[in-house]
Amino acid sequence: MIRNVVLVHGGFVDGSGWLGTHRLLTADGFTVKIVQNPTLSLEGDVAATRFVLDGLDGPAVLVGHSYGGAVISEAGTHDAVAALVYVAAFAPDKGESVNTLIADPPPGAPVPPILPPRDGFLYLDRDKFHASFAADLPADEAAFLADAQVPWGVGALAGTVTEPAWRHKPSWYLVATADRMIPPPAQRAMATRAGAVTAEAIGSHAVYVSQPDAVADLIRQAATGR
Numbered sequence: 001m002i003r004n005v006v007l008v009h010g011g012f013v014d015g016s017g018w019l020g021t022h023r024l025l026t027a028d029g030f031t032v033k034i035v036q037n038p039t040l041s042l043e044g045d046v047a048a049t050r051f052v053l054d055g056l057d058g059p060a061v062l063v064g065h066s067y068g069g070a071v072i073s074e075a076g077t078h079d080a081v082a083a084l085v086y087v088a089a090f091a092p093d094k095g096e097s098v099n100t101l102i103a104d105p106p107p108g109a110p111v112p113p114i115l116p117p118r119d120g121f122l123y124l125d126r127d128k129f130h131a132s133f134a135a136d137l138p139a140d141e142a143a144f145l146a147d148a149q150v151p152w153g154v155g156a157l158a159g160t161v162t163e164p165a166w167r168h169k170p171s172w173y174l175v176a177t178a179d180r181m182i183p184p185p186a187q188r189a190m191a192t193r194a195g196a197v198t199a200e201a202i203g204s205h206a207v208y209v210s211q212p213d214a215v216a217d218l219i220r221q222a223a224t225g226r
Contacts, residue, residue, distance in 0.1 A: 002082050002223040004056050005032045008049055008075075010066025010089070011039050011152035012124055012133070013145060017065075020212030025219065031056075035071075039152050042070060042097070042159020049075040056080050061222045062165075063215075064089050065208045066182065067156065069190075070098055076165025083222040084169050084196075087208050087215055088176040091190040093164055098157040101186070110180040121151035132180045134206035145206070164194075171196040172222045174207065174215060181205035197221065 005025055007018045015034040025032050033052050037045035049071055053060060059082035064072035069089025076084050090098050105111070113128035124132065129146035130139060137145070173191035177184050177200050191198045201207055201214040208215050 002059050002061050003030055004058055004060035004080075005030050005219055005223070006035060006049070006052055006056075006060050006062050007032065008035045008037060008045075008062070008064040008068035008071050010064070010068045011122070011156065012149050014148075014150050017145075017206070017209045021208065021215045021219070024212055024216040028216075028220070030223070037068070037071060039067065039150060039156050041153060041155045042074065042161075045071045045156065046075040050078055053078045053080045061085055061219055063087060063219060066090065066205065067098055067152075070159065070161060073164045073166060074159075074161050076169055077163055081165065081169060083225070084166055084171040085219050085222050086171065086173040086191065086194070086196065087218075088174065088179050088182060088187060088203075088205055089190075090182065091164070091166055091171075091173070091194050091196075092161040093193070094162065095160055097160045100160075101190075106183055106185060109183040109186075112181045117154050120154055122154060122157075123149050123151060133204065134209070135178065135180065135204040136210045137204070137206055141209075142206075145209075166194040166196070170222070170225070172218050173198045174218050175200045176203045176205060176207040178202055179205045179207070 130142035173196035
């Protein structure tokens, strides 16, 4: 059984959203590390993730939420990575980026309220953050996340994956069925393409915050190879 877990956050947020998952997994005896990737470029975030992986003493489950899925797709070729877990995440193939994956949204899909770039960085509209990103969180928690937004570098969205780890490592995927940032059909399609063991939770894009039990359960499955 794999005892190390490395958690990678997505855009607009930092690693603190993994608190609930961290509590559950450490209580089970896992060693859990959280990557504070700066989300300025895919290359930089991959380097930050590999830095954490370099410090482990055994194999790990590498977990990514949202844009963090692009990070783990690239960083997951690291020798320490034994399994991948995608949580409402992008899972790009070779030559793909977040930009290419969001270029042609399905008809009728919700449009994430991303504001025009400012000095090369993106933010979500604070007034629409709750409904679009975190609809299943209490209003005060969603307001905190909106006010604590980390500027997401436009270069990170353009970073392309060179060799997707999911083509070489076993993968699991948690679909958030009420997600208004990454359409659930797109999540299912990426999970199927990756050959991932798939679970679903009725949750928003912030499912990693609102439903840590569902996230931790899937990580436990990946750690045991089931």
